[in-house]
Amino acid sequence: MSDPFKQASGNMKVLTADENAEGRLDAWMTAQLGEEFSRSRVKVLIKEGNVSSKGKVVADPQKKVRPGDIFEINLPEPEDPTPKGEDIPLDILYEDDDLIVISKPSGLVVHPAAGNWTGTLVNALIHHCGESLSGIGGVRRPGIVHRLDKDTTGVMVVAKNDVAHRHLSQQFADHGRTTPLERAYQAIVWGHPRSLKGMIDAPLGRDTGDRTRRAVKRPGTADADEAITHYEVLERFCEKPDATSLASLVECHLETGRTHQIRVHMAHIGHPLLGDTVYGAGFKTKANLLPEVAKKAVNGFGRQALHAYMLQFEHPRTGEVMRFEVPLPDDLIALIEALRTVDV
Incomplete structure (x- = not known):
């Protein structure tokens, strides 16, 4: 029997299923990779989008392997030494x-x-x-x-x-369902949601085309994780006679805590965050509709306009409910002030 394991370029490995191959992808891959990788580690590699076949990401560890299947595996760099302390200021x-x-x-x-x-x-x-x-x-x-x-x-x-x-x-x-945990964010988004208060219930998983991104998934699919965001519009900027707005300040409360959840959910309903080059790149030209001062502020804002302003949790030893709030940082305040100057 030929060796199914072949070295590819860089950290990419290629596995080819022989005529006896069967079972779940994670179990089969673990057997091929040997003792260096546990099954749980292989499962994480798959779910994080590191495995592809025929040019498409395979993110389902339960996928059935069939003879002749070819899988490319992107193996992360070897574990680095334990992180060292660095004198970085903390607030x-x-x-x-x-x-x-x-x-x-x-x-x-x-x-x-x-x-x-x-x-x-x-x-x-x-x-x-x-x-x-x-x-x-x-x-x-x-x-x-x-x-x-x-x-x-x-x-x-x-x-x-x-x-x-x-x-x-x-x-x-x-996620705070049976505990005092609560998380709240403030964000500046393009436009304003049709409903000034609402809930976004849309499962999230890896984007099949880009493993660094998240995407809304159909409920019930293998890599779809429940994701629920509650939002409320706090302020609308650049309101027009037709009742539309160029941008809005929204408050978001998380019922779940998925990677990029607010960014993906707001983009999903058509209102991506200002400055979000990953999920809102198509809205960048909207800044051209603004007067020069506001246009400069939006174009010069070098990050997604998102701030985790409140966190509440139960102290692990005393049981005390602790709540912390942090005001908007200076760059977000400056952006809001610039948007407020626009007279449509």
Whole structure:
């Protein structure tokens, strides 16, 4: 029997199913890759979009393997050494022996990953907290129980010991259905939703064409995760005689916490975030409709207009309900003020 495992360019491997191949993709791949990869690790690789066949991403670990199938596998870089502490300033809102609450600035990546092995929030936390974070939640993500995108600002909580990590992780996994957990964001979006208050119930999963993006999925599909966002329009900018607006300030409350959830959901209903080059690139030319001052402010805003302004949770040791709010950062305030100057 020929060896089904073939080296391709870079970290790409190719597996070809022989005449005896059968069963689920994750189980079959695990058997081919050997002891270096556990089945759980292979399953994650598949769900994260690292496996393709005939040029299309295969994100379903349960896909049936048939003789002759050819799969290309993008194997991530080998694990780097444990992240080291770096003296990166932290805006600390609260801290005790169990947890630390911070206000995350724009541009700060939460944990080390490809392209950002240093200069992350994890590096800053290791420097600030010392050895207490070691081993909590994994080597790359010590203490991390939730995350914000690199360019999203706002409040985050980090665990400082195993008990706190387990308790907080359970609250985030529960999405506040049976716990006091609550998360609220403010965003500036193009246009304004037809209903000034509403709910977006649209499952999310990996974009089949780009593994770094998320996309709305049909309910019941293999990689579709429940995703629910509640929104309310707080202010409309550049209102026109026909009752439309060029942009709006909205508040979003998460009933679930999926990657890029607010960004994808708002784009899904036709109102992507200002500055979002991933999910709102097609709306960039709308800035040309603005007077020069507002146009300059919109074009110069170098990130998605999203801020996690409120986080509420139960303290893992005392049971106290803790609530933290962080006002809008200066760049978002400046953008709002520029939009308010527009007289249509």
